[in-house]
Amino acid sequence: xxxxxxxxxxxxxxxxxxxxxxxxxxxxxxxxxxxxxxxxxxxxxxxxxxxxxxxxxxxxxxxxxxxxxxxxxxxxxxxxxxxxxxxxxxxxxxxxxxxxxxxxxxxxxxxxxxxxxxxxxxxxxxxxxxxxxxxxxxxxxxxxxxxxxxxxxxxxxxxxxxxxxxxxxxxxxxxxxxxxxxxxxxxxxxxxxxxxxxxxxxxxxxxxxxxxxxxxxxxxxxxxxxxxxxxxxxxxxxxxxxxxxxxxxxxxxxxxxxxxxxxxxxxxxxxxxxxxxxxxxxxxxxxxxxxxxxxxxxxxxxxxxxxxxxxxxxxxxxxxxxxxxxxxxxxxxxxxxxxxxxxxxxxxxxxxxxxxxxxxxxxxxxxxxxxxxxxxxxxxxxxxxxxxxxxxxxxxxxxxxxxxxxxxxxxxxxxxxxxxxxxxxxxxxxxxxxxxxxxxxxxxxxxxxxxxxxxxxxxxxxxxxxxxxxxxxxxxxxxxxxxxxxxxxxxxxxxxxx
Numbered sequence: 028x029x030x031x032x033x034x035x036x037x038x039x040x041x042x043x044x045x046x047x048x049x050x051x052x053x054x055x056x057x058x059x060x061x062x063x064x065x066x067x068x069x070x071x072x073x074x075x076x077x078x079x080x081x082x083x084x085x086x087x088x089x090x091x092x093x094x095x096x097x098x099x100x101x102x103x104x105x106x107x108x109x110x111x112x113x114x115x116x117x118x119x120x121x122x123x124x125x126x127x128x129x130x131x132x133x134x135x136x137x138x139x140x141x142x143x144x145x146x147x148x149x150x151x152x153x154x155x156x157x158x159x160x161x162x163x164x165x166x167x168x169x170x171x172x173x174x175x176x177x178x179x180x181x182x183x184x185x186x187x188x189x190x191x192x193x194x195x196x197x198x199x200x201x202x203x204x205x206x207x208x209x210x211x212x213x214x215x216x217x218x219x220x221x222x223x224x225x226x227x228x229x230x231x232x233x234x235x236x237x238x239x240x241x242x243x244x245x246x247x248x249x250x251x252x253x254x255x256x257x258x259x260x261x262x263x264x265x266x267x268x269x270x271x272x273x274x275x276x277x278x279x280x281x282x283x284x285x286x287x288x289x290x291x292x293x294x295x296x297x298x299x300x301x302x303x304x305x306x307x308x309x310x311x312x313x314x315x316x317x318x319x320x321x322x323x324x325x326x327x328x329x330x331x332x333x334x335x336x337x338x339x340x341x342x343x344x345x346x347x348x349x350x351x352x353x354x355x356x357x358x359x360x361x362x363x364x365x366x367x368x369x370x371x372x373x374x375x376x377x378x379x380x381x382x383x384x385x386x387x388x389x390x391x392x393x394x395x396x397x398x399x400x401x402x403x404x405x406x407x408x409x410x411x412x413x414x415x416x417x418x419x420x421x422x423x424x425x426x427x428x429x430x431x432x433x434x435x436x437x438x439x440x441x442x443x444x445x446x447x448x449x450x451x452x453x454x455x456x457x458x459x460x461x462x463x464x465x466x467x468x469x470x471x472x473x474x475x476x477x478x479x480x481x482x483x484x485x486x487x488x489x490x491x492x493x494x495x496x497x498x499x500x501x502x503x504x505x506x507x508x509x510x511x512x513x514x515x516x517x518x519x520x521x522x523x524x525x
Contacts, residue, residue: 054293064088082108116142140153150170154190170190184203192220201221204217204218221237306385306388332452335450338414342417347439349422357520367519379415403482406489410478410482417501427511446472
C-alpha cells in the first residue's frame with residue numbers, strides 16, 4: 028500500500044524502537060491471520076501510542092475482516108492524533124470510498140492533496156476515488172499529474188494500467204503494462220497483471236510468456252516476442268533464454284529453497300532450533316539402542332556411530348523428500364514452463380542448508396570427544412562434494428521415475444532402510460568377511476561413510492581411489508540424468524496430472 032509508515036521511534040523512554048517489534052503483527056498479516064494481527068497491533072498500540080503505524084496497520088487488518096466501522100474509528104483517531112502525517116488521511120479516504128461514501132472520500136482526498144502537495148499518495152488516492160465514482164476523465168487527470176511529478180515511482184504507472192483494466196480495454200491494458208515493465212522491469216505487477224489481461228483476451232500463450240518473464244526478465248520476453256515464429260509449434264512453445272538460463276535457473280532454485288527454509292522455520296515455535304534438535308534426537312535413539320541397551324561397539328563407538336549417522340541422515344531425508352517433488356510441483360509446472368529439474372534441486376539445496384548446521388554440531392561434538400582437527404580434516408570437503416553429487420543423481424532419478432511409476436514411492440522408505448543396515452553405520456569394516464568387502468564397497472553410500480570416518484575418526488586422508496570411483500560414477504550418472512530430463516521435459520506436464 029502506498030505511503031504506509033514503516034518505522035518508528037519508541038514513544039516511551041526505555042522501550043526498544045518500534046521497528047524491532049513490527050515483525051510480530053506483520054507476520055500475522057503476511058499469513059492472513061487478521062484477527063491475530065488486530066490483537067497484536069492493539070497490544071503495541073497500548074505501548075507505542077504515538078506511532079502512526081500501530082493505528083493505520085490495525086485499521087487495515089480490520090478492513091481485511093470487513094470490520095469497516097472499527098477501521099473508521101481507528102483512522103479517525105489517527106487523523107486527529109497525527110495531523111502532520113499523510114497515511115492516516117489517505118487510508119481514511121480510501122475507507123470512506125469502500126463504504127460507498129464517495130463524496131466524503133473525495134473531500135478527504137482533496138484535503139490530503141492540500142496538506143501534503145509534495146506527497147504522491149494524495150494524487151493516487153484521488154485517482155482511485157474518481158474511478159470509483161465513474162469520473163474517468165478526472166481520474167486520468169490526477170494520474171497524469173502523478174506520472175509527471177513522480178515519474179520515477181511505479182505506483183502512478185501501475186494505476187494508469189489498472190484504469191485500462193477497469194474499463195476492460197485489454198489491448199490498451201497490455202500496452203500500459205508493457206510500459207510498466209520497461210520502466211520498472213523488477214516490479215512483479217507488470218508481468219502478473221499483464222498476464223491476466225492476456226488471458227481475458229484469450230491469448231494463453233502470451234499469458235504463459237508473461238508469467239515466465241517474471242522469472243527470466245523483461246529483456247528476454249521482448250527477445251522472444253521479436254523472434255517468435257508464426258507456425259503452430261512456435262505459438263505453443265516457450266524457449267528459455269540460452270545465454271542466461273542457467274544463471275537464472277540457479278537463482279530460482281536458491282531463492283525457492285531459501286524461502287522454503289524460512290517458511291519451515293516459521294511453522295514451529297522453536298523455529299531454527301529444530302534443525303539442530305531433530306538430528307540430535309535421531310542420533311540419540313540409535314545410540315541408546317545400539318550403544319547402551321545392546322552394548323555394541325567399544326571405545327570410540329559414539330564417534331564412529333555419529334560420523335556415519337549424520338551423513339546418512341542427510342542422504343535419507345533428501346532422497347525421501349525429493350522423490351515425489353515433480354508430482355508435487357504440478358501446479359507451478361502448468362502455470363509456467365520450467366524445467367522439472369527445478370523441483371528436486373530445491374529440496375536438495377534446502378536440506379543441504381540445514382545439514383551445514385548439523386555438520387557444525389558434529390564437529391563441535393568431536394572436539395569435546397577428544398578428536399582434534401588435523402590437516403587430514405581438509406579431506407572432509409571433497410567427501411561432502413562427492414556425496415552431494417551422488418544425492419543429486421539419486422534424488423533427481425527417483426523424482427524423474429515416480430511420475431511414471433507412482434507405486435515406487437512406497438518402496439523408497441524400504442530402500443533407505445535397507446541402506447541404513449548395509450552401509451556400515453553400526454559395525455566396523457573388520458566385522459565384514461574379507462571375501463565380501465569388495466561387494467560391500469560397491470554400495471556408494473557405504474564407500475562415502477567409510478571416507479568420512481577415515482578423515483574425522485582415524486585422522487587419515489580419504490581413500491582417494493575408492494572416493495574417485497564414486498565421484499566418476501556419480502558424474503556419469505549426472506550426465507545421463509541431465510540428458511533424460513531434457514528429453515522428458517515436454518512430457519512431464521501431461522504425466523503428472525494422469
